[in-house]
Structure formats: structure tokens, C-alpha cells
Amino acid sequence: MRAFIEVHLKLVMTIWIILASVLGLLYLMNYMKFNSLISGVVSSQLQVMSSSLERSIIKAEQLGLPLKEMDNLPELLQRSKSRDPQVNSIFVINLSGDVLFSTDQRWLNHDDKDAVLRKALKGKEISWTLEKDLTLYSGQQLFDSTQQLIGSIVIAYNKASYGSTVAQVKLHLLEMTVMIFMVFALLIFIAVRFGFGEVNSVFKLINQQLSARDNQTIHASLKPGSMAHEFARQISRSNEMKHQVESELDKISVSPNPSEGKNS
Template sequence: MRAFFEVHLRLVVTVWIILMSVLGLLYLMNYMKFDSVMSNVVSSKLDVISSSLKTSMERVDRMGIPFESADNLKDQFNHARTRESDVTAISLVNQNGELLIHSSSTQGTNVPPEVLRRALTSNEVRWSYNNDAQLYSGLQTFDSFGNLSGSIVIEYDKSALFGVYALVKLHLLEATVVIFLITALIVFLVVRLGFGDVAGVIDLIQKYSKGDKQLLDKAPPGTMSQTFADQIKQSEKMKAEVSAELERLKELSKKQDKQDTEVIK
């Protein structure tokens, strides 16, 4: 059992820790990838809405009608908002951040200042702004001279996605746990079976060092333990032969000393 803890358990735990780290990283990467995909899908929907509204605005502009006075354009904004249930507001602002057209499912008529800054200062014609609760997307508009004249601002309620995110996180967690358990079991079995000989050798050394020399004859045949036991036996045999030879040499030395003493007398 001690050999199991010294060899198997340490190796298994080390592999498990590495496996947990890798699976945790994969879990995070998959979740971030899903978040990016969902954001791209929503942004694509909002881009379609803003492009459609821009086309309507161009028609109104060609007729020389101010945007805030074009009832048909206001209807287009209302229709675009109701077409996508999670869109809570669509606004048209001028270059000064003033509302020209606003269609909302709530009572509020204000566009957050940070969203206005993004809409009117972004270097990208199609811009977006994201926070914990809403996703803002829009399309900048320009006059006939190519100067910025304002921007379309679309507000999307992200709470509709929270349930989807929670479900995806649950499935990812379940898959990660299942993969870990299966792989951990495989690793345990591989280490247990593959390193059995090593554990046997360690166990043999430990018991032999405590004086259990009978264990040398009980080593399973065909294993590393038997090979190691044979080497120990051979070493013990050589040690005994060397000791016997040393004793014989000592006896000869004593006899020689005795003979030399008698000759001197």
C-alpha cells in the first residue's frame, strides 16, 4: 500500500491536475467562442435593420424632407423595432447628439451619453457598444459632402440571451465533468496496470531492507520484481563468497605468521 501511495497516487494526482487545468482552459475558450458567435449573430441582425433604415432615410433625403418631419420614416423606425422582439429602441441622432426620431417600447427617450460618444466619435461606420444588460449597435450617416450628420442607434435587450447563456454554460460544464471523469479513470487504470512492476520493485526493496529476505523467493515470475530479486540473490551470493575468501585469507595469514615465528625461534 505504501508503494501505491509513493508511486501510483502521486503520478495519478499529477496527471489529474494537468487534466483539470487543460479542461478548464478549454471550457473557458469554448464559452468565449460561443459568446463571440452570439454577439456576431445579434450584430448581423442589427446591421440588417440599420441598413434598411438607412435606405429609407436616403429616399427621404432625396425628397428634401427633414427626417424629424417625415412621418413615413417614423413608421419605418416603429416597424423595424417591432420586427425584432428583443430590440427595445431605435433612435436617429444628429451630429450634436440630439434626437430626431425615437421609437421605443418603454417610456424613456434618452440615449446614454457613452453610447452617443461611441456613435459620433467612432472611426467605424458600423459601431457597437456593449454592457451587462444591453447591446447597442448603429450606423453612422453622412451628408452629401461626406461629413458626419448623425447616427442610427439600435438598443438590444441582452436579457433574452441570459437563459441561452446559462444553458450553454451548464452543458459545457456537464461535458467537461464527464470528460474529466472518464479520462481520470483511464489514467488511473493505465498507471495502475502500467506501473505495477515499478511498485512491486519498490515494495520488494522496502521489505528487504526491513530484513524480510524470504520475499526474494516469492517474487512473481516474469516480472521486474523477480529480475530484481535474482540480482539481489546474486549480490548476496557474491558477498558471501567474498566474505568466505576474506576469512580464508585471514586464516592463511595467521598460519604464515605462526610459521615465521617458529622459524625465527
């Protein structure tokens, strides 16, 4: 039992910690990869929608219509919104951040407004994406014929639609990670327990400080060629040498001194 606690258990726990760290890292990487993947898919769909609206706006602008006078734009926005029920609203804003056209009377979430305006009007990306806790924002910057920025399209998408999917995948990943850990933890325990089984015999020999007679008895019961057998054989030889040395010392101590015999 002492050998198990001092050697086996420490070794097993060390391997378990390494295994848990590796599996935890893989779990985090897979979760982040899936979350990024599904966000990218949704963002691509929204960018297609905003690009379609942008082409319609540019065509009207090339005909000489100012952005705020495009009367058919609300209908186009509403039609695009109806294609995906998870789209909360679509906005067209000018350089000042004022809403010119919208499918919803409400403006953006107050906490997200400043970040969205920076991304839409001051960002370097023409097709941009901004992800928040509850909403995914995507849009397209609008330029006139002289390539001057005149505004931006903003699409607010409800993340709850794929948030539940991400949560389910996260749960499945966690279940699989725990299952893999349990299986490999059991295999590691069995491998270490039986693979280092000879350590038990060695510790017994050391801890019990076997006498020569006891050592011979256990030595005979051990598997020839094993580590414990070789260790027991070394102990036997050590005990034999010890007894020989003690016997020689006893003989020397009891033998008479020759010089004392002559003096007498």
C-alpha cells in the first residue's frame, strides 16, 4: 500500500493532470473554432445581403438621387429583412450617424451604438462585422461616384438563433471531453498499477528489512529475472557477506594474542 501511495498514485495523478490539461486545451480550441466558424457563416450571409442593398443604392446614386431622397429604399430594406427572421433591423445611416432609412423605428442598442458607428463610418473595412453579446452587426460602407464615403448600411442580427446551437455543441464537446478523460484515466491507472507492480515487492523488501531466512523465503517466491527477484538476490548476497564479516570478526576477537602467551 505504501508503494502504491508513494509511487503509483503520484505517477498516476501526474499523468492525469497532464491529460486533463491537454484535453481542456483541445476543448477550448474546438469551441472557439466552432464559434468562429458559425459566426463567419452568418457574417457571410449578412454581407451578401448588404452588398445587394449597396448595389441598389449605388445605381440610384449614379442617377443623381441623393441618399436621403431614395424613396424606394425602405421597401428594399424591408424585403431584405423578410428573408431572414433573425435579422432584427436594417439601417442606412449618413456620415453624421443619423438614420436615414430603417426597418425599425428604434435605433441601435445604446451600449453598442458608439462601437457600431466607429466601425461603420471610421473603420478601414468596406464590408465590416462587429460581434456583441446578444447581437451580431454587419454592414457595408457606401461611397459616391467620387469614392467619398457617404454613409453605411447596418444590419443587426439576433445571435440567439445560433447561440442555442453553439451552447449545444459546447455541451456535447464537454461530454465527449469528460468521457475521453475517464476512459484514458482508467487505462492509465491500470497500466501504471500493473506495469509498475514489481515496485511493490521492492518496497516490501526495503521496508521490512528482511532477515536472511525471510529473504530466502520470499526470494524463492519471486519470478526469476524480475526486478524484485534481482533486488532480493542482492539483499541475500549482502546479508551473507555481512554474516561472513561478523563471523570473521568474532573469530578474531576470541582468538588469544600470541604476545600475551609468551609473556605469561
